Amino acid sequence: MLGLAAIANSLAQVYSVNAVGYVNKDFQSGFTLFANPLDATSSGGNNLTNLFKNLSIGAADAVNYYQWNGTSFVIATYLGVLGAWDNDTIVLNPGEGGFINTVTAFTNTFVGEVKQGTLSNPIPKNFSIKSSMVPQKAAVDVLGLTALGAGDNLYKWNRTAGNYTIYTFLAAPNVWDPSVPELDVAEACFINAAAATSWDRTFSVNSP
Secondary structure (H helix, E strand, O other): EEEEEEEEEEEOOEEEEEEEEEOOOEEEEEEEEEEEOOOOOHHHEHHHHHHHOOOOOOOOOOOEEEEEEEOOOEEEEEEEEEEEOOOOOOOOOOEEEEEEEEOOOOOEEEEEEEEEEEEEEOOOOOEEEEEOOOOOOOOOOOOOOOOOOOOOOOOEEEEEOOOEEEEEEEOOOOOOOOOOOOOOOOOOOOEEEEEEEEEEEEEEEOOO
């Protein structure tokens, strides 16, 4: 669920928009590959404590977060008995993603600003976890992922089956096998690129 409050001010010929809102993301038991859909830089930062500030689980429960660093996963654990993360140095910015593993299902409310303007999300060579920098549900070409090379792969996590659906980029413009993948709001994916590239998009809440 996405809620959006846009604050617009106009003066003479100058017009500006700041868009703030929230996204409710459901985390079912098991692994969920998710993204941070909003920028919380101006309201505490994109660290785990601020992004999951309303996280509430049983005292005997724990939630694990896994962030891919290019070669392995960096892990942080939220302990219900402490009500805190054991590693709060991890930052998850819009356009990035990671896994949450939980036994107890919960819903998290992400609060922050919608990224606007000319957005550039670098994709390194080999495997990385990436997402749209804008909180929208759409096919990846609509979301701006158009600069992959032929033979590059996108891995979409299937939480129910516990495996990946693999999509292969064949050629421009936007030819995929078996189909163009679609991402939900606050959903991330693995990308395996043969060469470094970028996920670029120009976005405005007035003309998405």
